[in-house]
Amino acid sequence: MHFGSSGIRETVTGEFLETAYRLGLSLGKGYRNVVVGGDTRTSTPALKHALLAGLLAAGARARDAGTLPTPSLAFVARHFDAAIMVTASHNPPEYNGVKLWNPDGSAFSDTQRSMLERSLASPYVYPNIVWEGMTESHSYPLAVEEHLERVLSDFPGKFNLKVVVDAGGGATSHVTPYLLGRMGCQVVSINCQPTGLFPRPSEPSPENLATLTQVVTAVGADLGLAHDGDGDRLVAVDEHGRVVPGDKLLVLIARFLHAKKVVTTVDASMAIEQAGFQTSRTRVGDAFVSQELKEGGDFGGEAAGAWIFPRVSLCPDGVYAAAVAVSIASQGKLSQQVDAIPSYPLLRVSFPASSSLLAAIDSELMKLEPASVTRLDGLRLDMGDGWLLVRPSGTEPKLRLTAEAISLPRARELLDGAIRIIESCRQKTAAGAVRP
16 A cells, blocks of 8 residues: 555455555554544445544544545644544545544644554554543544634625535535635535535636636626635636636735745646745645745645645645735735736647657766756756756656646757757667666
């Protein structure tokens, strides 16, 4: 069982249930006071109770926070030694998974995950469970309310806006509409009945939000908001039904927060630096943004919709981001604010190739004469008038290529140049001309 930066995600099987029990047992030995919650997937109750059984068998105290968004659970983790969220985030409904959180809302570190991996990889030996050391599990019903009260403390005014909320049947289905109602908004809810049979694909990508964009324009809303299955992501739609590009939403939120230092990933747009922020870049993955924010920063995020507000929690918080988006829209037409941010052509493609090929193309890419090179996650070549990123996929035998520049022809030139180099090196490698 492998823990990625976002925990475990797998299709649900009996073996996964057994792993959940063993994970609870392993965690309970080192973390003696743990809160557990989950999203709306049909398999979540079974996995959650397997985790609780393991925790209790280890003699740990366990609290069940019920069905709730990930950021709500991570927020109340401050009262515990650790928090466990049963969710597969934006994956299809046949998947489920586990996310692990520290008291400050940060995801478990590489060291923490490695310790659990070693424990789960070792042959299973029935533990010496002592009945006198077991305790009973209690509910923790106030996690969502605690989280919402913290959000509302930063937004005390009333916002006379019409907002369409699409929760995708996930864990925010009752939460975000309730929050925005308390903020004074007129809320139109779609896909806000909690269900493990998601009414739309759980990932809030533009191609999955056709209904939301249509409803926003049909009802004359000021904006639309969409979440993924566990509510750690937020995507916005302007009053014309256009999905707001994630890089531009990042700039809008950073400006609203009066942020000075912003943390984002190596594949985010150069528009962030152009907007005047001190920018720190990390590997792709919100867990890496969160870890960097521990070292300092006012705000962080990924263009896919993960927004982190470190003064609240180090967990991506789509619920808090919804309140921020409403506040931004109250300052003027969202479309006008978005259009005022410069756009730079950004191209993304995937190229079939093994990750080992990256080392072979390194020296060839240097012939493009970059102004600077970043090796945090693959290779990012900054060219002055644009940049090129070549990084291996974490899930497929592919290289992910991203190019952005001040003009579309320049972006295409960078991308085509990288493709030619990769294809040439791949052919030489296949012919045995390039040694690893």
